[in-house]
Amino acid sequence: MTDIKKMATKTTAKLSKMKTETKISGKTWPERDQTTATTINPPTYRGSTVLFDSFQEMLKVGRHEYEGITYGTDRLPTQRQFEEAMRELEGGAVTRVFQSGIAAIQTALLAFTKSGDHILVCDNAYGPGQRFCKKVLKKFNIDFTPIPPNVGADVEQYIQSNTVLILLESPGSITFEIQDIPAITAIARQRNIITLLDATWATPLYLKPFELGVDVSIHSVTKYISGYSDVLAGTVTVNERYSRTFGGFYKQMEIYTPAEECYLALRGLHSLTTRLRQHEQSALTVAKWLQTVSIVDNVLHPALPCHPEHHLWQRDFTGSSGLFAFTFKKDYTDDQLAAFIDSLELFHLGYSWGGYKSLLTAAKIMRATPSRYAGKTIVRLSIGLEDCDDLIQDLESGLAMLT
Numbered sequence: 500m501t502d503i504k505k506m507a508t509k510t511t512a513k514l515s516k517m518k519t520e521t522k523i524s525g526k527t528w529p530e531r532d533q534t535t536a537t538t539i540n541p542p543t544y545r546g547s548t549v550l551f552d553s554f555q556e557m558l559k560v561g562r563h564e565y566e567g568i569t570y571g572t573d574r575l576p577t578q579r580q581f582e583e584a585m586r587e588l589e590g591g592a593v594t595r596v597f598q599s600g601i602a603a604i605q606t607a608l609l610a611f612t613k614s615g616d617h618i619l620v621c622d623n624a625y626g627p628g629q630r631f632c633k634k635v636l637k638k639f640n641i642d643f644t645p646i647p648p649n650v651g652a653d654v655e656q657y658i659q660s661n662t663v664l665i666l667l668e669s670p671g672s673i674t675f676e677i678q679d680i681p682a683i684t685a686i687a688r689q690r691n692i693i694t695l696l697d698a699t700w701a702t703p704l705y706l707k708p709f710e711l712g713v714d715v716s717i718h719s720v721t722k723y724i725s726g727y728s729d730v731l732a733g734t735v736t737v738n739e740r741y742s743r744t745f746g747g748f749y750k751q752m753e754i755y756t757p758a759e760e761c762y763l764a765l766r767g768l769h770s771l772t773t774r775l776r777q778h779e780q781s782a783l784t785v786a787k788w789l790q791t792v793s794i795v796d797n798v799l800h801p802a803l804p805c806h807p808e809h810h811l812w813q814r815d816f817t818g819s820s821g822l823f824a825f826t827f828k829k830d831y832t833d834d835q836l837a838a839f840i841d842s843l844e845l846f847h848l849g850y851s852w853g854g855y856k857s858l859l860t861a862a863k864i865m866r867a868t869p870s871r872y873a874g875k876t877i878v879r880l881s882i883g884l885e886d887c888d889d890l891i892q893d894l895e896s897g898l899a900m901l902t
């Protein structure tokens with residue numbers, strides 16, 4: 500805990516020292532004149548054309564000797580600042596930003612595969628990412644096999660001679676199973692298979708994928724990092740070994756992320772530690788309360804001792820966030836569920852999570868591999884920053900509609 504806290508503080512300290520005047524192509528704005536101001540947060544740049552100082556400087560581009568930013572798609576300064584903050588927080592070699600979390604997943608998959616390859620994807624990975632494997636990678640003759648959501652050393656039995664990549668997400672979407680990450684990465688390393696981990700739930704504060712042997716760490720910045728449900732963004736951070744492949748692919752594709760999104764993500768990062776602490780506390784309080792409710796069956800929260808992979812969470816994570824789920828003992832009709840859900844005043848219905856407003860989704864899950872929760876309605880809660888007693892009271896009166 501202390502190391503991560505230190506790292507978070509260190510990054511924050513470093514961010515706060517960042518100059519608000521940013522050098523583009525060798526020129527800085529004048530130190531003090533009537534058209535500049537030193538604000539706490541960095542300026543955002545809008546631009547397609549980026550000017551060169553001289554023709555000699557422009558000629559350097561063709562010789563791959565130019566060190567400045569060449570064009571609007573060459574990652575403008577606000578993007579580079581956010582990338583650097585994330586890279587440092589993650590302890591990786593290279594970070595790149597994307598216009599959404601799903602774009603980050605898709606591009607990472609494309610960067611590290613080619614026709615004829617086979618990949619493994621844990622069955623609780625973010626649904627749209629799995630659909631991308633089925634609908635798009637398949638078109639390019641890249642085959643995929645879903646593996647159990649709580650896979651560990653048994654990953655070995657799914658590996659084929661052409662397996663090149665394993666995509667993990669821990670805890671996974673909707674059902675919160677946890678994979679034995681170090682067991683999987685040890686096996687993958689031996690066989691030269693690259694491992695990707697979507698660590699959105701834990702944020703860079705509560706899980707250090709590179710310390711567990713992961714090669715590529717993915718985050719949906721849309722969630723806790725930006726924190727206000729008004730940004731779509733994602734990041735991919737890679738270790739030294741894959742930094743050239745990934746950095747090169749990003750550059751080749753000329754992907755970039757608009758400055759406003761990077762600015763908001765960077766701003767979110769400054770309050771992440773504080774917000775997450777509150778999400779964590781409130782979610783644990785609500786989860787423990789739900790365990791006392793007679794009609795509730797399982798509470799799917801990795802930090803509760805009853806969670807089947809609680810020991811793995813305890814070993815590998817340094818905290819829990821505000822997203823978890825529960826199931827009912829009985830199977831209710833949609834009309835009964837509607838009576839409960841629509842009566843809630845503080846929990847709103849909507850996709851995504853990680854913002855200040857509490858959200859709820861409820862559905863039965865579809866899995867390709869056997870699931871503990873097959874056929875069960877899973878109610879997922881994103882615990883926001885409202886007063887925790889109010890949230891419990893809201894759920895209490897809502898759940899009373901079912902009894």
Ligand SMILES: *Cc1c(COP(=O)(O)O)cnc(C)c1O
Binds near residue numbers: 600625851
């Ligand atoms: C939301 C989410 C994504 C996708 O992020 P977007 O920015 O919404 O595209 C990826 N992975 C996980 C685990 C998510 O929850």
